[in-house]
Amino acid sequence: MTAMDAAARAAFDDDAASLASLFEGHAARHPDRIAVVSGDSRLTYGELNQAANRIAHLLLARLGSGETTVALLFQPGTAIVAAILGVLKAGKIYVALDPSYPQPRTVYMLEDCQAPLLLTDTRHVALAHQVAQAGPEVVNCDEISPSTAVANPDSAVGGKTPAFLLYTSGSTGHPKGVLHNHRNVLVEVRNYTSDAGIGPEDRLAVWHSFSFANSIRNLYGALMNGAAVFPYDLPGQGLMPLGAWVRGNEISMIHTLATTFRAFVDTLPGDATFPSLRVLRLGGEAINSNDVQKFKRHFPPPCVLMHVMGPTETFSIRRHFIGHEWHGGDGKIPVGYPVADKEVLLFDENGRPVGPDETGEIVVRSKYLAVGYWRQPQLTEAAFLPDPDGGEARLYFTGDLGVMRPDGCLIHLGRKDFxxxxxxxxxxxxxxxxxxxxxxxxxxxxxxxxxxxxxxxxxxxxxxxxxxxxxxxxxxxxxxxxxxxxxxxxxxxxxxxxxxxxxxxxxxxxxLPVPSVDRPVLPVPYAAPRDHTESTLTAIWMEVLQLGRIGINDRFLDLGGDSLRATQILGRTMRSFGLELSIGDLIQTETIAQMAELITTRTAPGSGDPS
Incomplete structure (x- = not known):
């Protein structure tokens, strides 16, 4: 990995710098360098800067100056990246909405964030009008006039300017918005760049929703370093084509969840490798020794596995590097060692520090914590406390338990609450x-x-x-x-x-009783498999869904199925029958009987599929 040079570190450490100003610097120096690629759509830094500037000038003309929220409704792709940068350049706060979410949840988030404008594209304009109701005005970015100014806007955006809201689950029955400013993100990207040596030649994948904190690292890790970002529509395209997509685009850095990683690897042939990948970053969940073995099997040297911990309110607070020489035990994989400007403390139930090898709540002390919870001052005051030693730092009590080894390595033990x-x-x-x-x-x-x-x-x-x-x-x-x-x-x-x-x-x-592995009570009677194909599929479904009995007419979703389990079923089915299937096939054939009929059709002589 390439070490961060002094000039790059100075740019990230400038308190007056913003996400907009660092991006504009790369666009000015290297306008012809590729910035974002999504399918057949790609934009250079110069083209992306102009597209973002059109949106920024529109926002300033409509909304004037001030820290106003602006909602975004797009699929992952070049359009949402341009919209995000346009909002940031105008000094506004973006709220990315996921088109796949149920409409009542999206409506609540729109009402809560109080955005006067909802930016979208032609593909989603009908949905945008449905969720906007009598609230924000819907603006179709595909219809912005080409004559709109493309020069960088003259707006006062600095490090402390709020940048975006990320909604997380809330205990009140509604999601709550976590507000971050430009400075927090630049510190996160600086630490990521320093750890991973991100450079202009890198290609960073983003396949988690732009409304989710896990998208932040690779989106800005790319654009703040002159590298290329590659959005991938995971809900729409699924995991099955992902291996070919990673290889075809020569992706060099992936940041994802352990669960998604496991499901992705489950779709791969045993000998599949990704020679272009040099950093696999897993966060959001604990990993185990089996995950490390899968990493070693499919991601050859010099690829390095980074296991990270970082709540939405703090971003990354710990990281652990695992290379191919690693031979740890079968216990918990540590979340590792400190990152700059994010101190981790462990407190007991009485708020007193605990010593090495003792369990305590993980508390983060930093100047670069979330600004707070949107429109919830009491919750903000309860979660973010002033540093008793004074200064600009605050304390955030994560609700997670951990143990600190004598060498400063942190082991995450899980939650202390519900x-x-x-x-x-x-x-x-x-x-x-x-x-x-x-x-x-x-x-x-x-x-x-x-x-x-x-x-x-x-x-x-x-x-x-x-x-x-x-x-x-x-x-x-x-x-x-x-x-x-x-x-x-x-x-x-x-x-x-x-x-x-x-x-x-x-x-x-x-x-409370452990859920039974028996077949749940369903609106259809149990029907046993009738032939070898249905028996094979039944065994696969039972293994993945952890049920002792499944009927051939039982709906996948009624049995507790979800998108990740669908991918696991498809991977096992393709290996068992030697044919290609997609997530769409499982959606259309939502029972074992229907899937067996599809397989019989695909494998029949003259069908064109392998048998």
């Missing part, structure tokens, strides 16, 4: 419980995470039905899908007459 991490998303189970409790058949609901047979965390909903009411899993899933994104959908539902209680009257969560 907040959980599912596929890298931090989830307040209270938000899911609130959504369940609003449903007519539900008297009370509890949700918590349990590891499945593969070691992945899954959400389990415990439901007590109202007197005289009957609830079905199918009914609850369909109702929740109208308000919650896929990653917040419980994998299992357990119906109880009442919750077990402790002597003090509180729910005894330890006494």
């Amino acid at each position: 907040q959980v991490k599912i596929r890298g998303h931090r989830i307040e189970t209270g938000e899911i419980e609130a959504a369940l409790s609003k449903l007519a058949p539900v008297k009370a609901a509890l949700v918590h995470a349990q590891p499945d047979g593969h070691g992945e965390q899954r959400l389990v909903a415990y439901v007590v039905t109202a007197p005289g009411k009957i609830a079905t899993i199918d009914e609850l899933r369909r109702a929740l899908a109208r308000t919650l994104p896929e990653f917040m959908m419980p994998s299992s539902f357990v119906f109880l007459e009442d919750f077990p209680l402790l002597p003090n009257g509180k729910v005894n969560r330890r006494a």
Whole structure:
């Protein structure tokens, strides 16, 4: 890896610098260098700068100066990158909305962020009008006049200017917005650049939603270093084509979640490798020795694995480098050692520091924490405390438990509360419980995470039905899908007459039953497999979904399926039958019987598919 030179570090450390000013510097020096590539669409730094400037001038003309929020509704691609930079150049605060989220959730976020404008493109303009309702004005960026000024706008954007809102799950039943400024992101990118030696020749992949903190590192890691960013629409295109996409685009740096990494590797042939990749960065979740072995198998030297920890409120606070020479044990993989300007402390329940090898809550002391929670001053004051030693630094209590080794290496032990991490998303189970409790058949609901047979965390909903009411899993899933994104959908539902209680009257969560591996109660009767193809598929589905019995007419989603499990099923199915399938095939064939019929058709003589 190439060390960061003094000039680059000085640019990142300038308190007056902004994301806009550093990008403009690269655009001025290297206008013909490729900045962003998405499918057949690509923009140089000069072209991206002009596209962003058109949007910035439009925003300044409509909104004037001031720190106003602007909402964005785009698929991953060149258009959203230009829109993000345009908002930043105008000194506004962008709020990226995910088109795949349920509309009620998007409507709430729009109302909460109070954005007067919603920027979108022709592809999403109809959806934008639906979610905007009587709120923000919808602006189709595809219709911005080519005569709009393309010079850099003269706006006072500095390090402390707010940059964006990232919405995370909230305990009140609604998501909450985390506000960051330009300076925080520049410090994050500086540390990332220093660790990974990011340079202009790098190609950084972004395949997580731009509304998610995991997109921040590689988006700005590329654009603040004159490198190229490659957005990939993971929800739309799926994991199956991802290996060919990474190789074809010669991606050199990936930042993703451990769960996504496992699902991605599960789609690969055993001998697949990625010689262009030099940094694989896994964050958001714990990793294990099996993950390290998969890294070694598919990502040859000089590729390095970086295991990082960084809540949305703080960005990266620890990192651990793992090379091919690493031979750790089977225990927890540490999250590692300090990053600059992010001090980690461990406190006991009484707020006192703990010593080496003792468990305590992970507390971050830094000048570069989130500004706070959007329009929630009391929550901000409770979560971000002044440094008792004085100065600009503040303390953020993460709610995570950890142990510090004597050499300063941090081991993350998990949460101390009912907040959980599912596929890298931090989830307040209270938000899911609130959504369940609003449903007519539900008297009370509890949700918590349990590891499945593969070691992945899954959400389990415990439901007590109202007197005289009957609830079905199918009914609850369909109702929740109208308000919650896929990653917040419980994998299992357990119906109880009442919750077990402790002597003090509180729910005894330890006494809640483990979800059964039996086939859930479904609206269709059980039907056994009728031939070899259906039997093979049934075995695959049972293994992936961790169920002891599945009927050939049972719907995938009713069995607790999601996009990652769909990818696992497809990978195993393709290896078993020697043919190509897509996520679309599983969506269209949502039962074993339908998938077996598709396989029979594809493998029939004269079909053109391998048999």
